[in-house]
Amino acid sequence: MYVCGPTVYSNVHLGNVRTFLTFDIVYRYLQHLGFKVRYVRNITDVGHLTGDTDDGEDKIGKKARLENLEPMEVVQRYTNDFHDVMNVFNILRPSIEPTATGHIVEQIESILRIMTNGYAYEVNGSVYFSVRKFSEDHPYGELSGRKIDELMNNTRDLDGQSEKRDPLDFALWKAADSSHLMQWPSPWGMGFPGWHLECSVMSTKYLGETFDIHGGGMDLKFPHHECEIAQNVGANGGERPVRYWMHGNMLTVNGRKMAKSEGNGFTPEELITGNHKLLDKGYTPMTVRFFMLMGHYASTLDFSNEALQAAEKGLSKLEKAMETLAGLEPTSGEAGYDVQAFADKCHAAMNDDFNTPILIATLFDGVKAVNGAAAGRVALSAEDIASLKGTFAAFLRDVLGLQAERASGGSEEVAGETEALLDLIVDMRTTAKANKDWGTADKIRDVLAAHGITIQDGKDGSSWTRG
RNA sequence: GGUCCGAUGGCCGAGUGGCUAGGCUCAGCUCUGCAAAAGCUGCUACAGCGGUUCGAAUCCGCUUCGGACCUCCA
Structure with missing residues (x-):
């Protein structure tokens, strides 16, 4: 090639x-x-x-x-x-x-x-x-x-x-x-x-x-x-x-081709920092990559803040499903999910002229199954989970090239300490919740949120995620 | 001026003759201390007009609008 x-x-x-x-x-x-x-x-x-x-x-x-x-x-x-x-x-x-x-x-x-x-x-x-x-x-x-x-x-x-x-x-x-x-x-x-x-x-x-x-x-x-x-x-x-x-095909801005001569081009740096008059905020490289892959390569793709934000949310949903999938335990029951058909559909999408939008739509179908399994609605065997993991890794990571966003800065040791501290804080908040001390619980959640840490209360306890 | 391409719901964007695209947004609901997450439901989409067909977003014609190329562009 x-x-x-x-x-x-x-x-x-x-x-x-x-x-x-x-x-x-x-x-x-x-x-x-x-x-x-x-x-x-x-x-x-x-x-x-x-x-x-x-x-x-x-x-x-x-x-x-x-x-x-x-x-x-x-x-x-x-x-x-x-x-x-x-x-x-x-x-x-x-x-x-x-x-x-x-x-x-x-x-x-x-x-x-x-x-x-x-x-x-x-x-x-x-x-x-x-x-x-x-x-x-x-x-x-x-x-x-x-x-x-x-x-x-x-x-x-x-x-x-x-x-x-x-x-x-x-x-x-x-x-x-x-x-x-x-x-x-x-x-x-x-x-x-x-x-x-x-x-x-x-x-x-x-x-x-x-x-x-x-x-x-x-x-x-x-x-x-x-x-x-x-x-x-x-x-x-x-x-x-x-x-x-x-x-x-071309990337357009307000329906017009992005080109140096038009003066409507963004450099990748401007996009990531959000430092441009047409941008509301910065976006990560993987968000931008995902945004571009939501359209077919042979069609023009129009750039907009709204579209970037939609991509940001969508990618986040996929990434969360990946985390959920990693920790999924096998279950048995009636309502299963055809993991082979899922993998086949992913291939079929790409086989049809590298149709990444269809592939992404299919991956979201897989996300439903993963979330359903996590909530106990969908039964997945150990083989099913392994298959899903393989398909997601192959298509999301290898084919679409969407790598997990890394938390910025810090060595691994510092990151490890931070995680230990966050686990402790969340644990303290759980205690506050148990005592119905909602003021303390909400304060912890708000302060962490201000630093980009999101707390989620599930039925099996609370967890935190970055971003 | 010539050639070609496009017009899909609040937004982005797939789909080429009959079957729910998908994501995001917004509203309601389930769950929840409140949120979030997840889930369910809804917002009755195919630029307009005509034609072909049992059946058209999809094929044909015309109209309107937009874009690309014809010069360097990814």
């Missing part, structure tokens, strides 16, 4: 996170099913232009110039940021994370093959892919459902400044003047590779000329992925280098 990774010239925002989360789920589920997955996700560290015009500047080069940094300092900074964010959201690392600058040689070789096949031409030290020529021999626009003639008629900028023969052509190699911070020698002089090329070259190198899954954001479908196909076919022949294309 190949997924288009980030261009590391600025901090990632939540919209970016959604896409990588989508493919994290694919990766996790395929592994759960027992597939050996080679997951390649690139880092774009050169070649991504700020525009498609000939004076378009390299995004990383521009950032480096503006901040007076080495381009590789920019790359390192935002690559680190990207990795940090992926870790925060519990998104697994890919098997291979190649960079564009690490594959300049392969890119030049690929360009030479495309030129040999007659689909590219050189102008003033730059090399362009000829879409018109390519389309005479192969389909172009198949993936995004576009037709060459329509594209020709609807090209926006028609000013004749371009050295391209055709507005649809795209750069494989761009000549660089001495002011460019990033440039490499090539058969056509000093320059740097075009953006689309790196993905073609790296996917082919690590996954072969034909591979199973190619993912990326919906906004990359055209032209990026269309160009990738053309380059692969133009260099290696064949017709369809990718068996399955998967596109994650």
